[in-house]
Amino acid sequence: MKLDGRALLVRIYIGESDTWRGKPLYQAIVERMRELHIAGATVLRGIEGFGAHAHLHTTRLLRLSEDLPILIEIVDAEERLRAVLPELDEMVDDGLITLERVEVFAYRGPAGAGDGDGDAGGTEGMRATGEGGESAAHRRTDE
Amino acid sequence: MHVVVIGLGGFVGAVARYAVDGWVSTAMRGSFPWGTLAVNASGSLLIGLLFALSTERAVIPAELRGPLMIGFVGAYTTFSTLALESWRLIEDGAWVPAIANLGGSVLLGIVAVVAGIAIGRAI
Numbered sequence: 001m002k003l004d005g006r007a008l009l010v011r012i013y014i015g016e017s018d019t020w021r022g023k024p025l026y027q028a029i030v031e032r033m034r035e036l037h038i039a040g041a042t043v044l045r046g047i048e049g050f051g052a053h054a055h056l057h058t059t060r061l062l063r064l065s066e067d068l069p070i071l072i073e074i075v076d077a078e079e080r081l082r083a084v085l086p087e088l089d090e091m092v093d094d095g096l097i098t099l100e101r102v103e104v105f106a107y108r109g110p111a112g113a114g115d116g117d118g119d120a121g122g123t124e125g126m127r128a129t130g131e132g133g134e135s136a137a138h139r140r141t142d143e
Numbered sequence: 144m145h146v147v148v149i150g151l152g153g154f155v156g157a158v159a160r161y162a163v164d165g166w167v168s169t170a171m172r173g174s175f176p177w178g179t180l181a182v183n184a185s186g187s188l189l190i191g192l193l194f195a196l197s198t199e200r201a202v203i204p205a206e207l208r209g210p211l212m213i214g215f216v217g218a219y220t221t222f223s224t225l226a227l228e229s230w231r232l233i234e235d236g237a238w239v240p241a242i243a244n245l246g247g248s249v250l251l252g253i254v255a256v257v258a259g260i261a262i263g264r265a266i
Binding site (some may be wrong): 045047 | 194198199201205206208209212213
């Protein structure tokens, strides 16, 4: 997959304990983006924040440290992401979604990468790691 | 439901305190409140460890944070018993042990939290 030049960055702000059909929402979103062969997604955990309800969540006070903020950043070509937005809109009940135009300077993985996880034609869009601090490695095979 | 799970953590924590405090208090001679010091210090170590593992590193899932840290450790440690036992020492004229208990508990608690967090970050 090539990703170069102009692209769209979707930022989704949700809470740690938001769920979608029984699993954590951030996990569901990353898995879905991966299924759709989106170029990449990264999940970051915030240590403090508030949103539409003006409830403060912070690691500084134990009682308020539940449901910490989660930020998911998704990057791909604008047309591909715009096509996915309605689905994201449906999944995010409670949160903020913003769109930014970005310029991709580099999008690459180790040369000759392809780890046989079943993607058609050996194309690697991204890989999501397990529970502990989800992140995505951006990869590109030689086309 | 989340509140119930927190309550269950509290149940286990209080029973654990009862057991540990009881064991330490009968093992030690004299009237210094070693049992309370033991649960407060070990509880502080544990809460530091849980903080690092659940909040900083997501090794422990977010929904267990409350039940473990607020429920279990919250019930396992005790501030009220610290206050009561310190006052009883003062009432009996044992000022030095009272101040040692109060100051020592706080100091040991902080040291234990720092140690717990350090361990949680390292493993």
